[in-house]
């Protein structure tokens with residue numbers, strides 16, 4: 001599936017304006033200002049309990065900031081309805097080996113937003129699923145039960161699930177926890193390749209400072225409390241001034 005897109009690297013994909021969050025009387029995030037522009041790759045690094053997952057959960061609308069404002073694709077989050085533009089890979093889910101879904105079914109479930117929960121799977125949906133399986137190079141395990149696969153294979157399946165709607169923004173929460181070092185490295189290679197060759201913006205929480213420093217630079221561009229933000233800007237991977245980009249998911 002090929003399409004020609006114009007990249008506008010100056011569009012804010014996420015804006016956090018003076019955002020704070022408290023659980024009861026414990027303030028976890030305080031007065032955070034940060035923005036992510038189109039095709040940036042932002043890595044969030046911080047110690048245990050720094051508030052990284054809380055921040056992601058606010059950005060995907062699962063928690064409301066106690067103070068401040070979040071805007072997604074220019075819109076205040078409370079008005080934002082275009083959730084298909086966002087792919088979210090939560091912290092690793094350990095699937096029970098008997099979990100009764102195949103990889104194909106898990107990937108297809110990425111299409112079912114609340115509105116479309118019980119719609120039939122069309123031929124177009126199957127094609128989207130095949131494309132996502134191909135990108136993740138997991139076509140050969142499409143019919144296996146997800147619970148019987150390795151951690152790395154499960155993670156690729158969850159990434160394929162997040163990609164099936166062709167999201168503009170991909171959010172990853174510690175995508176390689178519990179995966180061996182070699183598989184982690186190939187997973188990061190895959191993600192960085194996607195950043196360079198696909199029309200997507202990335203936000204990733206990672207505990208892997210080496211990987212983050214290798215790809216996103218040695219110094220954080222921003223710090224808030226114990227959370228550090230590392231960024232590879234879009235202009236480092238392409239000419240942003242209205243670049244014509246041949247883009248394909250596969």
Ligand SMILES: Nc1ncnc2c1ncn2[C@@H]1O[C@H](COP(=O)(O)OP(=O)(O)OP(=O)(O)O)[C@@H](O)[C@H]1O
Pocket residue numbers: 023028046047048049050051052053054055
């Ligand atoms: N549902 C909750 N209710 C009360 N406190 C919470 C809740 N979730 C998280 N916290 C607390 O908020 C703080 C931040 O938690 P959060 O999970 O956002 O941190 P994190 O940076 O993602 O940590 P980790 O690296 O360990 O995953 C922690 O002190 C945690 O105990």
